[in-house]
């Protein structure tokens with residue numbers, strides 16, 4: 001039976017600093033990148049410098065003779081012939097060091113040496129004979145007839161038409177519209193650029209493997225490693241106590257982890273293998289570029305009559321997630337919808353999930369289209385969206401949402417932003433003009449079981465909390481400790497946490513999909529409640545009172561009927577005898593027949609220089625329905641971080657591939673521009689819309705990490721339009737793109 005939803009809370013919802021903030025900031029926290037083991041070797045990877053090449057020969061003899069070099073791995077080593085990169089049907093199409101290199105940065109060989117410098121030097125002495133091949137890096141080119149093939153089966157990831165969806169009668173919908181608009185929108189390929197680079201430390205003890213990994217999910221890595229090395233799960237231990245950002249790029253096992261494990265086995269020494277910053281730009285994934293042709297019909301009264309999306313995406317050389325259409329099919333009420341998506345292979349780095357995969361791209365198109373439709377019918381953009389709020393999930397067989405605060409996000413966001421005033425403000429006269437824009441959004445996935453958590457309360461009243469989840473830096477550990485503090489009344493500094501270690505913590509899925517809080521906090525709550533129930537039972541015996549009349553208040557168990565009957569937790573005789581109470585909590589199922597979704601609306605005011613094309617985001621406001629706010633501080637951190645990332649999508653970030661060579665020309669943090677403090681407005685606010693959703697899970701939470709960046713870029717683009725009257729359909733809106741568009745309009 002589910003516990004009663006929380007009413008007023010003492011700890012949950014308050015702004016609480018991360019409980020490991022001191023460790024993280026002082027350098028005391030041991031990230032996987034910091035792990036140093038006695039006798040450890042350092043490994044490095046030789047990568048293909050070509051967009052498309054066949055490795056004809058690898059000669060590592062000179063490298064092996066270099067000082068400090070202890071081992072080399074290539075495709076010639078039988079143990080390294082591990083299948084990699086499944087296609088859309090799940091069949092591996094490559095190997096760890098596959099001689100067919102389908103993009104720049106593919107792994108060709110690796111070296112383990114006494115020092116990182118010796119490993120790097122040795123890489124330069126490996127002689128590789130490449131046969132370069134023609135390549136295709138642009139997705140439009142990749143799906144033309146006769147295009148250079150990335151894989152033997154051609155360039156389609158799956159046959160065209162697969163996964164297309166349609167409801168209602170789209171042609172009829174367009175016929176019934178007063179206004180029909182059609183536009184093609186583009187977003188660029190973005191790199192995750194996590195603060196901590198990717199890598200692992202591997203160590204063998206007999207047949208048992210231990211890996212310190214920077215990962216979003218230790219149990220997923222354990223399973224993938226066990227499969228790759230053909231080992232039982234029980235012999236593989238993955239530890240990820242601290243990690244410095246993933247954004248989706250650390251959801252899947254990396255080749256670097258397997259290579260470190262192979263070297264460690266081969267040499268009998270622990271091996272550390274971390275990528276350089278430059279390597280991470282090439283080889284750990286990206287948010288793929290997308291081209292979205294969107295057609296929309298609307299009646300004068302603001303009723304949407306039809307939506308049609310034709311999307312082309314590229315996964316790069318190997319498949320992963322790239323669909324974008326969900327919000328077109330779900331966010332706004334519309335009876336007639338068609339979504340067609342085409343995925344092609346190109347000779348470029350592989351896509352990976354990246355913070356709300358597909359959703360910011362879709363918003364870029366859909367929310368700019370909504371803005372344009374609103375203008376055409378002379379309706380305020382917020383009012384127009386409010387006319388089209390859905391109570392059911394149209395993309396999921398019209399099942400009702402457990403809750404939707406979308407309308408309130410729009411209303412409250414507009415209020416705190418000062419939407420009306422901002423829209424009516426004088427735009428400016430000189431070179432700088434101002435404008436305000438907004439966008440709505442949602443996230444299309446919800447987590448569920450399995451997740452297990454253990455709470456151990458000791459005789460002195462202190463607590464160990466045991467969770468399998470990785471804390472990506474978002475404050476997961478803090479939120480989970482707050483749940484324990486809420487239920488048991490134990491102060492946060494009396495709670496010690498074990499997390500993200502497959503050998504010592506309990507199973508849960510990876511921290512991704514904005515589902516960590518909604519999956520793991522109910523398990524933690526259940527564990528804490530089990531401890532509480534055990535304490536009450538002990539007190540009932542000791543006080544000679546019925547357990548049903550007892551409750552735990554401020555570290556004391558008190559009888560409601562006779563308040564003189566009370567006992568401190570530390571004075572419970574049974575607790576003293578057994579020394580510890582253990583509560584095991586499990587995540588229950590999601591409600592049947594319903595859909596759990598978070599919603600958002602974001603607002604931006606920008607300033608554009610019509611002579612130079614520069615844009616400044618002056619301020620932003622966000623309103624999010626992610627269910628209950630667990631920690632007001634980390635909640636805001638997520639929203640402000642998400643909006644900053646969204647500004648990057650809108651204004652600065654793009655992987656640039658050279659047409660002549662197919663190589664990435666900005667594979668570094670200098671030329672690939674992520675927003676800095678100077679690009680993000682100091683004036684960011686966020687309001688939390690809590691729909692008191694007691695159906696989604698037992699902590700009433702829905703997930704925030706990804707929705708935080710879904711509408712941002714579109715809101716900025718809409719503000720640019722409001723300021724200038726020029727619609728920027730391609731992201732990022734760089735000064736060069738902006739000035740080109742502005743001068744084109746000036747000329748006529």
Ligand code: MOS
Nearest residue numbers: 247248355512513
């Ligand atoms: Mo997220 S893209 O599931 O880390």
